[in-house]
Amino acid sequence: MRSQDYDRLYLSPPHLGRHELNYLHKAIEDNWVAPVGPNLDGFERDICEFTGAGHCVALSSGTAAIHLGLRLLGVGPGDEVLCPSFTFVATANPILYLGARPIFVDSEAETWNICPERLREALEDMQRQNRRPKALILVHLYGMPCRLREVLAVAQEFGVPVLEDAAEALGSRYEGQPLSTFGEVGVFSFNGNKILTTSGGGALVTNRPDWAEKVRFWATQARDPAPHYQHSELGYNYRLSNLLAGIGRGQMELLADRVKKRREIYAWYQEHLRAVPGLTLGPQEPTHGQSNRWLSCVLLNPTEMAVTPEQLRLHLETHNIESRPLWKPLHLQPLFAEAPMYGGSVCTNLFVHGLCLPSGSSMQESDLHRVADALRGILLT
Template identity: 75%
Template sequence: MRSQDYDRLYLSPPHLGRHEINYIQKAIEDNWVAPAGPNLAGFEADICAATGVPYCVALNSGTAAIHLGLILLGVGPGDEVLCPSFTFVATANPIVYLGATPVFVDSEPDTWNICPKRLREAILDRIARGKKPRALILVHLYGMPAKLPEIVALAQEFDIPILEDAAEALGSEWQQQPLGGFGRVGVFSFNGNKILTTSGGGALVTHDRALAEKARFLATQAKDDAPHYQHSELGYNYRLSNILAGIGRGQMGLLTERVKRRRQLFDWYREHLARVPGLTVALAPEPAGSRSNRWLTTILLGPPDPEADGPAAPAVTPETLRLHLETRNIESRPLWKPLHLQPLFAAAPMYGGAVCEDLFARGLCLPSGSAMTDGDLRRVKEALTEALE
């Protein structure tokens, strides 16, 4: 059969509920179609309630939230910012927007997030070079909480503020506390592929009221308090629209349900792929105290060869497997290509690299949308089995 003989099975498509349309309709009826209005305030309040963080500013993307967060932490030209290499480029791009330099750090193999041992090495080396990092971006990859106790302790020891990139981790927890509130600033993404969506959007959260007010000011073109348009600082057009915030209001009521379903999908894959030769469902164990939203289920092909130098080379590569899934009209995606391997960041410092390079060489993300049926899951399993057997 040809790929077009199958309905397309996407990696992580939007999954709307029943109430989003009500908020949108009300906004249109009341003519609240600007980046202001009751949906916007309501959406921010919903995010605060879900995360336990008292202040929130809804923005038009998670990238905008990272950009403003770095500004709030004082990052500017010539500064250095610690950042995991194993993440999406949107984590690091705002560092460059500000004329600063990303300092990349390898992952650890348990959660795939920034490695505390390598992080200490990077901090000490940058300080020895006279370049104490201005900030640390902490990412929770694929919804899995990073090793927060060790990382937060390092940040406190060296007095480096944390920007917590929880773009993929809404609904994940550490010690029953939602992620997003462990740094001076936290950010979320509501892009179309996230566990909840506003089509396109993001949010900045913080425990500091002054930082939230500053973020709101900067996100609305930094307009001074005057009857005319007066500007003393550089601002940005980063606010979320009231209509898209209405989608967010309808989605926030579904967070518990959506996390439950993503975790069910992960458990199904782990159980039913256990005996498929040549692969393992990755990020299976949750470290003690962690609870992942399981945003995406990932697999690793072949165990690494302890005798080999560099990344392992399985007989079937992620790319050949991805192409085979495409013949069944199933979307999959390689794991993030480490940023230190990207031409854009070729000159950036990097500490370690073997762990994230091996993960990229062997990993693939599977369809994980919360609307998937058991039939969809069986179709993915059958296609994987075909390719690997």
């Protein structure tokens, strides 16, 4: 069959239920279409209840949350911020927003997240030069918990505060504790392709009430308490709208089912693709970690097969199946060409040899068979 004979199978499309409409209808009936309102307050409470965080501020994007989180940690012009290279650009862009400088660190091969050994190498090197980073951004890539205890131990030893980028990891846990609650500040994204979506949006969580209050202040244009419009600090238009928060409230009711389905999809791929030589699924869960399996990814071993990830991606396109390369490391991006990098071979190899497969929680078993059949059609010939 030709590709146009198939419906498009997307990588990670939004998956809405009926719950979201209840909150949207109520907001419209009550005329709560202004930026703030009951849905916004309720959505923040829902996130706190799920994560155990003391305070949540819902924002317009995960990027905005990282930006304000770094500002909370005192990052400013001329400062240095440690960051994994293997991540989406939104993790590091806010470092530049604040006039600071990213210092990139390689991944480790198990979880694909920041390597504790390379992190220590970076911190020891900076210490020898009498330089101290202002913060560490810790990312849980593809929903996979990093080696948290090891990374946090290194950060604590060198006195570096942690911003925990759990943009892709809502519903993931480490030692039973929800991700986003291990650092001084935690961040989520609710973009359209995430496991939970508000169409576009994000959130910052913290246990410090003064920090949550400050973020709300900055996110609403930093308007001083006065009858007129008065501003003593730089602010931003970063608050999530009450309508989008209503979508989020409905989505939160479905989160446990969404995580269960994504984990089942990963397990299905693992079972049905295990016989394909040179193909492995990843990343791997660390000891005591549980991933939401936001995206199921594969690595192709070039010593066992001649097909490249790009050839595989183009082959899947002929079946109207969307796939995507793994993140291109930030130290290889022209934007960050001058940024220091510690290590680099692990995340570069992941990018060269990896591909993300369709993983949406609305997938049916027939969709999974379609992906697996297409993969076998090129990899086993």
